[in-house]
Structure formats: C-alpha cells, structure tokens
Amino acid sequence: MALAAARRLLLHAGSRLGRREAVDGARRFANKRVLVETEGPAGVAVMKLRNPPVNSLSLECLTEFTISLEKLENDKSIRGVILTSECPGIFSAGLDLLEMYGRNPAHYAEYWKNVQELWLRLYTSNMILVSAINGASPAGGCLLALCCDYRVMADNPKYTIGLNESLLGIVAPFWFKDMYVNTIGHREAERALQLGTLFPPAEALKVGVVDELVPEDKVHSKARSVMAKWLAIPDHSRQLTKNMMRKATADNLIKQREADIQNFTSFISKDSIQKSLHMYLEKLKQKKG
Numbered sequence: 001m002a003l004a005a006a007r008r009l010l011l012h013a014g015s016r017l018g019r020r021e022a023v024d025g026a027r028r029f030a031n032k033r034v035l036v037e038t039e040g041p042a043g044v045a046v047m048k049l050r051n052p053p054v055n056s057l058s059l060e061c062l063t064e065f066t067i068s069l070e071k072l073e074n075d076k077s078i079r080g081v082i083l084t085s086e087c088p089g090i091f092s093a094g095l096d097l098l099e100m101y102g103r104n105p106a107h108y109a110e111y112w113k114n115v116q117e118l119w120l121r122l123y124t125s126n127m128i129l130v131s132a133i134n135g136a137s138p139a140g141g142c143l144l145a146l147c148c149d150y151r152v153m154a155d156n157p158k159y160t161i162g163l164n165e166s167l168l169g170i171v172a173p174f175w176f177k178d179m180y181v182n183t184i185g186h187r188e189a190e191r192a193l194q195l196g197t198l199f200p201p202a203e204a205l206k207v208g209v210v211d212e213l214v215p216e217d218k219v220h221s222k223a224r225s226v227m228a229k230w231l232a233i234p235d236h237s238r239q240l241t242k243n244m245m246r247k248a249t250a251d252n253l254i255k256q257r258e259a260d261i262q263n264f265t266s267f268i269s270k271d272s273i274q275k276s277l278h279m280y281l282e283k284l285k286q287k288k289g
C-alpha cells in the first residue's frame with residue numbers, strides 16, 4: 001500500500017516536473033535513481049540508471065525505473081529509448097541481493113511483483129529499446145539488456161554479461177530462461193544457464209547475447225545511429241511484428257504471475273538458499289579485502 005502511494009506521488013510529481021521542463025525546452029526528468037533526457041534526435045529518450053555503486057535493482061530503483069518507462073510510454077512524442085548507465089564500468093549488477101537476503105516472505109513477494117512488473121513493461125514496450133551496455137551486466141543486468149530490441153556493448157574485456165544465477169546457488173526463473181532461449185537459442189542457453197556463464201564481449205557477440213561491440217567511447221554514438229535506423233521503420237508495422245515475436249513469452253508469465261511470486265518466495269526463503277546468498281555476499285566482500 002505504502003509503495004503504491006509513493007508510486008502515485010512520484011508519477012504525479014514527475015509529470016509536473018516533466019511538463020515544466022518541456023516548456024523550458026530542457027526535456028529532462030529525473031527520479032533519484034533514474035535520469036531521463038530527451039535531447040538529441042527527435043522522439044528519442046536516453047534513460048540512465050544511477051544507483052551507485054553498482055546499479056543494483058533495489059525495490060526503489062525498480063519502482064523508479066517502471067515509473068519512468070510508464071511516463072515515456074504515455075508521451076506520444078517518444079518513439080525510442082536508449083538504456084544505459086551513469087555508474088562507471090557497471091551497466092547493472094542485477095537484482096539487489098539485499099532485497100532477497102534476510103528479509104521476510106511478504107518483502108520477497110512485494111519485491112518479486114515489482115521485478116515482474118518491470119520486466120513485463122520493458123519486454124512488451126511498444127517503443128524501440130536500444131541498450132548501450134557500458135559495463136558489467138550480470139543476471140538482472142543482462143535481463144534488462146535482453147529486453148531491448150538491440151544491444152550495443154563496450155568492447156572492454158573487463159566487462160561481462162550473462163545470466164549467472166546458478167553461480168549464486170539460485171535458479172533463473174522460467175521467464176528469464178525463455179527470453180535467453182529466444183535470444184541465443186536453446187542449446188547455448190542450456191549450457192550458459194547451467195554454467196552461469198558471464199561472457200566477455202567477444203564471446204557475448206559470438207553467441208548472440210549482444211548484437212554489436214564498439215570501443216567504449218563509441219557506445220552512445222553507436223546506440224544513436226542504431227536507433228536512427230530503427231526509427232526509419234513505420235511504428236505500426238514494427239510494433240505489430242515485435243508483439244508477434246514476444247507476446248507468447250510475456251503471456252506465459254502473465255497467466256501465472258501469482259504462482260511465480262509464490263514459487264520465488266518459497267524458494268528464496270529456504271535456509272539452504274539464504275545460506276548460498278550469504279556465502280556469495282561474503283565472497284563479494286572478500287574480493288575487496
């Protein structure tokens with residue numbers, strides 16, 4: 001309830017701000033964790049995640065992301081969105097592990113509902129989505145990129161991308177898996193999901209997790225030129241085609257959302273899974289020291 005009220009407030013405040021800035025010509029709105037700029041080619045917004053240090057998708061970040069998308073969807077002048085990160089070297093570290101560790105079942109259920117919500121909005125968006133992957137992109141970070149229509153990645157071998165859930169002792173949900181299969185094919189997905197592979201850029205390109213690699217300083221200009229090409233296609237035919245390609249995958253979650261929340265909640269609440277997450281978080285800490 002409290003979150004729903006916060007969401008309404010944010011949406012309202014955001015739309016007032018958005019309107020005022022549009023009049024000034026600035027065309028920019030921001031929540032704390034998501035910045036949206038609509039300068040550049042007509043009809044294109046750049047959405048930047050800014051939840052330092054690693055753009056983990058906390059409940060607040062998910063909510064702000066979903067609200068920003070909703071606002072862009074409602075703005076009929078926007079046809080395309082470039083999704084990128086403001087955190088140096090990190091696109092997104094994926095779902096926030098602290099939302100899935102040491103909390104209660106009601107929290108897990110609320111969190112998962114919001115993860116589903118963002119995925120459904122992003123995956124089924126009528127807008128053209130291009131990701132400018134300017135850093136590491138594990139698990140939920142990869143999920144965000146996979147929702148896009150085209151993925152441009154910085155060719156920096158330090159950055160990796162993939163669904164690495166099995167390395168954490170957890171399992172990618174069926175809809176993450178479905179989207180992976182749709183993108184890289186059954187055999188590659190089967191192998192990568194079991195091994196929790198994090199692909200460096202050259203391998204990500206080879207297997208089809210990303211569509212194009214460019215030097216790091218060219219990621220944004222390339223994303224813009226890709227967007228220009230997609231903008232040249234009439235919206236109605238592109239949107240109907242996208243819907244035809246993606247609807248079955250989205251419907252598969254829509255028809256069992258509640259069961260999926262229950263599954264997640266009972267899975268993540270297990271002592272053995274909490275122990276695995278604890279160990280993984282410890283490993284992240286030790287890496288530093």
Ligand SMILES: CC/C=C\C/C=C\C/C=C\C/C=C/C(=O)SCCNC(=O)CCNC(=O)[C@H](O)C(C)(C)COP(=O)(O)OP(=O)(O)OC[C@H]1O[C@@H](n2cnc3c(N)ncnc32)[C@H](O)[C@@H]1OP(=O)(O)O
Pocket residue numbers: 053054056090092093094095096097098136138139140141164165168170171172173263264267268281284285287288
């Ligand atoms: C039957 C099945 C039914 C249902 C399904 C059930 C379960 C499936 C559920 C969910 C799917 C999960 C999806 C996910 O996205 S899980 C998250 C996966 N993410 C990762 O594995 C990334 C982990 N992070 C890293 O590898 C590195 O941090 C990274 C390469 C991103 C950046 O490295 P860097 O050296 O720059 O920073 P660090 O020092 O490592 O991190 C800084 C700081 O941030 C914390 N951190 C990192 N990642 C996360 C995260 N995902 N969530 C929360 N916090 C994170 C890290 O611990 C450091 O914290 P601190 O020590 O306090 O500074």
